[in-house]
Amino acid sequence: MRTLASVFCWIVAVVAGTVALPVTWIADNVTDESGYVALVAELRDDQELRVAVAEIVATDLTENLGLPDGVRDQFAQQLRAAFERVGEIEGFDAAWDETQRRSHALWFDGHRPPEELQLDVAPLAALAVGPVAAQFPVELATPDQMLVTVASAPPGMDWVESAPTWKMISLIAAGAATFLCFVFARRRSVGLAWIGVGALLVAGISYAGSRVAVPAALDRMEEGASAFGQVLTETLADRFQASLDEWIELLAIAGAAALVVGVLARLIAGRREAARRR
Numbered sequence: 001m002r003t004l005a006s007v008f009c010w011i012v013a014v015v016a017g018t019v020a021l022p023v024t025w026i027a028d029n030v031t032d033e034s035g036y037v038a039l040v041a042e043l044r045d046d047q048e049l050r051v052a053v054a055e056i057v058a059t060d061l062t063e064n065l066g067l068p069d070g071v072r073d074q075f076a077q078q079l080r081a082a083f084e085r086v087g088e089i090e091g092f093d094a095a096w097d098e099t100q101r102r103s104h105a106l107w108f109d110g111h112r113p114p115e116e117l118q119l120d121v122a123p124l125a126a127l128a129v130g131p132v133a134a135q136f137p138v139e140l141a142t143p144d145q146m147l148v149t150v151a152s153a154p155p156g157m158d159w160v161e162s163a164p165t166w167k168m169i170s171l172i173a174a175g176a177a178t179f180l181c182f183v184f185a186r187r188r189s190v191g192l193a194w195i196g197v198g199a200l201l202v203a204g205i206s207y208a209g210s211r212v213a214v215p216a217a218l219d220r221m222e223e224g225a226s227a228f229g230q231v232l233t234e235t236l237a238d239r240f241q242a243s244l245d246e247w248i249e250l251l252a253i254a255g256a257a258a259l260v261v262g263v264l265a266r267l268i269a270g271r272r273e274a275a276r277r278r
Contacts (some may be wrong), residue, residue: 006184010194013177017202020170021251022209025244027163031108037100039243043235044096052231054080056148057125079128095123106147108161114153119232122146150229154220189269193262199255203248210248214241 029035043049058079102120126142178195185191218237 002184002186006181006186006191006194009177009181009184010198013174013181013195014198014201016170016174016177017198018205020167020174021202021206021247022213022244023163023170024167025247026160027167029240029243031160031163033101033104033108036104037097040100040236040239041093041097043239044093046235049231049235052228053121053124054128056226056228057121057128057146060146060148061125061129061142089127091127095127098123102145107153107157114157117150117153117229118147119150120145121148148228149226150232151226152220154217187266187269189262189265191262193259193266196255196257196259196262199251199258203252203255206248206251207245210241210244214244 029039058076061079062076099119099121102123103118106118106120107114122143122145125146129142178198181195181198182188182191185194214237218233
């Protein structure tokens with residue numbers, strides 16, 4: 001009876017763990033503002049993305065600042081050049097993070113899901129315009145909010161916003177089932193080994209699933225994306241996949257360790273039992 005209960009709990013733990021891993025990653029790295037800002041922080045060093053941001057910001061500002069025709073092209077050219085060096089300007093990291101923070105607030109504002117994903121690039125625009133403005137005889141004031149459309153919002157945005165709740169439920173279920181699997185096991189070493197197998201199974205399923213889910217979500221977003229949106233979504237997809245892979249690797253390492261320890265413990269216990277019978 002204990003063996004049957006342990007097996008049942010193991011199955012529940014694997015199912016719950018398969019849900020808990022991606023849901024927890026989404027809750028911590030997409031839904032959570034601080035987690036998202038930290039996740040995309042390294043994208044500020046991506047040259048292709050920086051060029052794409054420079055192009056879209058320069059075009060938007062040139063069209064909306066009401067510049068005279070004589071200086072419009074010159075301003076756009078110098079602004080693009082400024083963006084190429086913007087990473088060297090003091091305050092760039094803070095401006096990038098503030099851009100991501102504002103954009104995240106647009107996506108998850110607690111109301112109905114947006115129809116489009118937009119970035120508020122006003123902090124970056126203000127940083128780039130600063131060195132350029134002194135070279136022109138007209139006042140150049142950037143708007144407080146500067147929205148750039150990335151792509152159509154993917155389905156499931158409302159679910160992403162509720163991910164923290166599902167994270168808590170799935171983690172409790174996975175943790176409780178894992179603990180009971182270990183408690184009900186007739187041999188603790190065998191129970192630990194099977195927990196390791198379960199962790200490896202969850203890691204394998206998550207790895208295979210992410211290779212399908214992430215590209216599928218990217219394809220849905222790219223259908224209505226601008227050229228800038230395509231660069232951004234591809235860059236984000238690579239960063240998301242790399243981050244999720246890190247989580248999967250950690251789980252696989254923990255599972256392998258539990259499996260090895262469980263097997264070794266069982267072998268040692270088996271030898272001791274054999275020695276006692278002699």
